[in-house]
Amino acid sequence: MKGRNMSRWRDPAKDPRQAPKSNLITAEGAARLRGILDHLSRMKRPQISAKVGEAAAQGDRSENADYTYNKKELNRVIARIRYLTTRLEELQVVDRLPANTDKVFFGAFVKLEDEEGGTLEIRIVGHDETDTKKRWISIDAPMAKALLGKEVGDDITVLTPDGETFYTVTSVAYTAPSAG
Structure with missing residues (x-):
């Protein structure tokens, strides 16, 4: 079975990427992540949402490249916001x-x-x-x-x-x- 999502199998017990990561962060690092989250939530997401709305108002979405691109970008921003929100809750700030x-x-x-x-x-x-x-x-x-x-x-x-x-x-x- 071949496909673009197929990759070489790695033993999870020996794969260093599977090792648990520490949840420590410096106060400066936590502030930087909060700043990124704030920027994405308050600035970037509303801007892209407005672009998606404008592109959707133009009519046929199936052939609208502007709509398709901005919708993908909006989904990427939402995923990043979700990740940062979850990650900031998990982190332990060393202050x-x-x-x-x-x-x-x-x-x-x-x-x-x-x-x-x-x-x-x-x-x-x-x-x-x-x-x-x-x-x-x-x-x-x-x-x-x-x-x-x-x-x-x-x-x-x-x-x-x-x-x-x-x-x-x-x-x-x-x-x-x-x-x-």
């Missing part, structure tokens, strides 16, 4: 600093040095706020798991596609969370 700010925990900005002396700066954040350009990694990522509980001077080993990579923690910092 305080850890008791020991010398160790790596959720929300930490960490500087690492590799064997060649190169530096890497990352931040450990929730799954919903990861950003490769900013080097914000999920708390569920292997590197973040290896870093949790470490402090300046500790060594970690991370398995990468190129093999094992060794890092030394050179700095751990936190910013005071803003009330969101």
Whole structure:
């Protein structure tokens, strides 16, 4: 049986995509998601609904590309609103600093040095706020798991596609969370 929705079977017990994700998020990340939800609900959805209404008033909907496109866009926006509403209810906002700010925990900005002396700066954040350009990694990522509980001077080993990579923690910092 072939089809466009067929994909290779993966054992759910071994598939990393099936692993439960943590429901942690920083106060800034939660505020950003609430802002997106507000924009979609109060601005984007009414605009697209008006476009759908205008296109529907033109007559035959079966051959009306404007109606078809805007209806699909409206459904996409509604699905995103539904997802964000559900996700924000599930999330646990971390709005305080850890008791020991010398160790790596959720929300930490960490500087690492590799064997060649190169530096890497990352931040450990929730799954919903990861950003490769900013080097914000999920708390569920292997590197973040290896870093949790470490402090300046500790060594970690991370398995990468190129093999094992060794890092030394050179700095751990936190910013005071803003009330969101």
